[in-house]
Amino acid sequence: REHPHSLDAERAVLGSVLIDNTLLATVTQYLKPAHFYDAGHRSILEAMRRLEAEGSSIDPTTLCEALRREGKLDLTGGPSYIALLESAVLSTSNVAAHARIVLDKALKRELIKAADAIARSSYEEEADAEGLLARAQQDIYNIQEAHIAEAVRPIDETVREVLDLLEERRHHSHIYTGLSSGYSDLDDLTSGFQKSDLIILAGRTSMGKTAFALCIASHVAVRQRKPVLFFSLEMSRHQLAQRLIAMIARKDLRKIRAPRDLSAQELDDITEAGRLLGSSPLLIDDTPGIDIADIRARARHHKARNSDLALVVVDYLQLITCAETAGRRSDSRQVEVARISGALKGLARDLNVPLIALAQLSRQVEQRRGKDKSPILSDLRESGAIEQDSDLVIFVHRPDFYTRTSDDADKPETDYSKAQILVRKHRNGRVGEVDLLFHGPTTSFVQEIKH
Numbered sequence: 001r002e003h004p005h006s007l008d009a010e011r012a013v014l015g016s017v018l019i020d021n022t023l024l025a026t027v028t029q030y031l032k033p034a035h036f037y038d039a040g041h042r043s044i045l046e047a048m049r050r051l052e053a054e055g056s057s058i059d060p061t062t063l064c065e066a067l068r069r070e071g072k073l074d075l076t077g078g079p080s081y082i083a084l085l086e087s088a089v090l091s092t093s094n095v096a097a098h099a100r101i102v103l104d105k106a107l108k109r110e111l112i113k114a115a116d117a118i119a120r121s122s123y124e125e126e127a128d129a130e131g132l133l134a135r136a137q138q139d140i141y142n143i144q145e146a147h148i149a150e151a152v153r154p155i156d157e158t159v160r161e162v163l164d165l166l167e168e169r170r171h172h173s174h175i176y177t178g179l180s181s182g183y184s185d186l187d188d189l190t191s192g193f194q195k196s197d198l199i200i201l202a203g204r205t206s207m208g209k210t211a212f213a214l215c216i217a218s219h220v221a222v223r224q225r226k227p228v229l230f231f232s233l234e235m236s237r238h239q240l241a242q243r244l245i246a247m248i249a250r251k252d253l254r255k256i257r258a259p260r261d262l263s264a265q266e267l268d269d270i271t272e273a274g275r276l277l278g279s280s281p282l283l284i285d286d287t288p289g290i291d292i293a294d295i296r297a298r299a300r301h302h303k304a305r306n307s308d309l310a311l312v313v314v315d316y317l318q319l320i321t322c323a324e325t326a327g328r329r330s331d332s333r334q335v336e337v338a339r340i341s342g343a344l345k346g347l348a349r350d351l352n353v354p355l356i357a358l359a360q361l362s363r364q365v366e367q368r369r370g371k372d373k374s375p376i377l378s379d380l381r382e383s384g385a386i387e388q389d390s391d392l393v394i395f396v397h398r399p400d401f402y403t404r405t406s407d408d409a410d411k412p413e414t415d416y417s418k419a420q421i422l423v424r425k426h427r428n429g430r431v432g433e434v435d436l437l438f439h440g441p442t443t444s445f446v447q448e449i450k451h
Helices: 007-019 023-030 039-054 060-069 078-087 095-122 129-146 155-171 184-190 209-223 237-249 253-257 264-278 292-305 333-351 385-389 399-403
Strands: 198-203 228-232 282-285 311-315 355-360 392-397 416-426 432-439 444-447
Touching: 007 023, 007 039, 007 078, 007 095, 023 039, 023 095, 039 060, 039 078, 060 078, 095 129, 184 416, 184 432, 198 209, 198 333, 198 385, 209 228, 209 237, 209 264, 209 282, 209 311, 209 355, 209 444, 228 237, 228 292, 237 253, 237 264, 237 282, 292 333, 311 333, 333 355, 333 385, 399 416, 416 444
Parallel strands: 198 355, 198 392, 228 282, 228 311, 311 355
Antiparallel strands: 392 416, 416 432, 432 444
8 A cells, every 4th residue: 555645735835835935934843854755845845944044045946956956856856846836836824734734644654664664573483572562662652752843942952042141131231132112211111022922002093003103113124224014004105104204304294294384404304314214124015904814924925035024013903804704794803803813923923023013992991980091901992812912012192182172183283292101911021101202293202301
């Protein structure tokens, strides 16, 4: 009988990596080249791993060249077969399931091999039954041991990494373990935004969620020159660019939108701000009503092209759609939001970058009695899963907003007003409050100068 294998699953795994290079990390969590039944497929995975180690992209051209250098291109079926791998994949979303199928078949082949060897030895007259039993147990144990997930690491590796970081921070007191937000008081509280963390940035309408997210994105992309991917489901990229230029140039946003009254100096300042922003590694995707699967695919694509991607921002969570629940009457909006927040947390872990997801708070904040309208965790709209999935929950709160009269509502905000950044959940640290100032004309948040 033919040994267990699935060539379709093997092709799906390799084709998925050609489409999305970041999936190689997922594949290699499960598989080694030896797990593939087809010799050509084993050679292809080996070549993919070499290309990744060299820092090269993995596409049909680079893969064929790598195989040609090794003298294994003909073994794989040549360029036409490599191209077929990519075109045959309908969706990369099931790559982990396909990898598990390949692994399952490989384990069965190893068990068959071990069992055959024991069976042959059992026919030998001089063989000792107890010795054969011990050998069978050892062979099974060796198969198990060889397939323990590579995610398991001895504690000494982790301890060394932690102590090295501790020593570095001891000598450099302002080094944070995570990505700086641009606000030192907030960074002191959070130690920076950590890789793989899902950070929920929430607030009521007009509190400045997008403005605060843009301030952070600007600090990372423009000041630190680190790539940032910003998904904007509510505002167009032109609106975001106008806001960012106003922040950087420190000019009234209304003048940028209606520039007739700009002085020559103001125009020069705005042009220079545009130059700084334009040369930054900020990426904006303003597709409205985007599906969570598309966000995941596009983020992975950009991670593959920008391996040093530092931050992903999604504005905002409740505007994301979920194709998995579309059309299912039995699935409530709470279930849909729960799936979306879970997917965002998974994406943060896959990309190994902090992911900031903006979220809308419920109206019960305004309906709360008394003057204190500070938001609390239960104000997160539509799903308790948002709180559960998040590593950090930050509320943007401006107390003065609630003291404005109806006559003030239609007037543009001027000068500075008090703002509070409320860290209400911190999975690995302290919670607390940070006082900032909100500058209405430039829609930006600044840190108060301490005397």
